[in-house]
Amino acid sequence: MNDSSVGQAGKAATVSARISPAGGLDILSRNEVARLRDVSGSGLHGLLRRCALAVLTSGNISDDPGSMFELFPDFDIQVLQQDRGIKIELTHAPAQAFVDGQIIRGINELLMAVMRDIVYVSTQLEQGGFDLDDSVGITHAVFEILRNARTLRPHVDPNLVVCWGGHSISREEYDYTKAVGYQLGLRGMDICTGCGPGAMKGPMKGATIAHAKQRRRNNRYIGITEPGIIAAESPNPIVNQLVIMPDIEKRLEAFVRMGHGIIVFPGGVGTAEEILYLLGILLHPDNAGIPFPLIFTGPKQSAAYFEQIDRFLRLTLGDEVAQHYQIVVDDPAMVARAMVRGIDKVRNHRLDNKDAFFFNWALNIPLAFQQPFRPTHSAMRELSIRHGRPRHELAADLRRAFSGIVAGNVKDEGVRAIREGGPFDIDGDKDIMQALDALLQAFVVQHRMKLPGGTAYEPCYRVRAG
Structure with missing residues (x-):
């Protein structure tokens, strides 16, 4: 059952409610609850709030990672430890996630999945349960996350x-x-x-x-x-x-x-x-x-x-x-x-x-396909997009180039890097760069890269041949 009230946050209708978990996750340790409530840089509350709001706005179509928080600036989620399990307190949550004051069950289940994965990955990293320094260890980490999620x-x-x-x-x-x-x-x-x-x-x-x-x-x-x-x-x-x-x-x-x-x-x-x-x-x-x-x-x-x-x-x-x-x-x-x-x-x-x-x-x-690629200006410039390399290695750097453009378009860290340092430079052999530029331009013309609100797309990259 929910204890709920309806109000307004910004221009979007909201609901404040205390809900019981659905979908299997009903207990957490006191340490896990504390970390989910921790708003410091080392805490998990910011990550939980961001992912939870995405789930609660299920069905929205937006390319802008910040638009949800503009619509629901007062949204918050808190995990409450109780003797018989946990409760989730939602404040100024999107009303679309509720029917007559009751949270939609499927959304409740996805919300618990978010919490499950955030807690599990954080705990395993903290305890050294994942060895992310070699390929075998990374594959085992992927397996363990999927197994814990029961997929x-x-x-x-x-x-x-x-x-x-x-x-x-x-x-x-x-x-x-x-x-x-x-x-x-x-x-x-x-x-x-x-x-x-x-x-x-x-x-x-x-x-x-x-x-x-x-x-x-x-x-x-x-x-x-x-x-x-x-x-x-x-x-x-x-x-x-x-x-x-x-x-x-x-x-x-x-x-x-x-x-x-x-x-x-x-x-x-x-x-x-x-x-x-x-x-x-x-x-x-x-x-x-x-x-x-x-x-x-x-x-x-x-x-x-x-x-x-x-x-x-x-x-x-x-x-x-x-x-x-x-x-x-x-x-x-x-x-x-x-x-x-x-x-x-x-x-x-x-x-x-x-x-x-x-x-x-x-x-x-x-x-090379497993290590996280951080979209910085120096990392994008250092990509070696040239003929003569083993094909799987060239594919890896091409993948990183596209990953950096995705980050510059929609991810917080990439958007911030572009705002502060200008477009990413991508360098390589002339024929590859020409083909890459033509492909990216076609994406723009076909509206496959666009910004919310109909804003004209401003490329977050510059293609250079050298």
């Missing part, structure tokens, strides 16, 4: 399809993602996305209808995010399992370790970052022969988008890179059938090699 299911045949794509896409593209999700759902596939709107919501929405038609229960709609992006991409309402990874690199590794295949819809720089991350891993010699279905797809209006992506990948990483992906335009059923065939190969390969279905241990993810 790893044993004794289930491979059926988890990861869907990547932009949160700011056209109506035609959004409807297409729903059609693909529907076809996947009819074939018994579960869906995992970055949890936000657009191409992250559409496949889940389509799959829910198909799952209902097939009378399929215990469906998984997994959303994986991280603190730096959740404010710009609030979880969509369909997500029923939310995981907060510590940073973008561990988020990407979680997708690749959990997923049995990946579908990429049209998107912007974040989607390009994801593509380069996965292709860089698949291009590593140690991963030759490991099946991993990867499909690029969109409606016929998006054909030119994927043609440009394909040209850029072939120019930078060689024509052989195209062996690792398939492009399907305007055919949701073909996409689903191709993904099912690809996942059958994954299943057989893992049976032959006695690998787990629920976590891809065999895939070698080099440390």
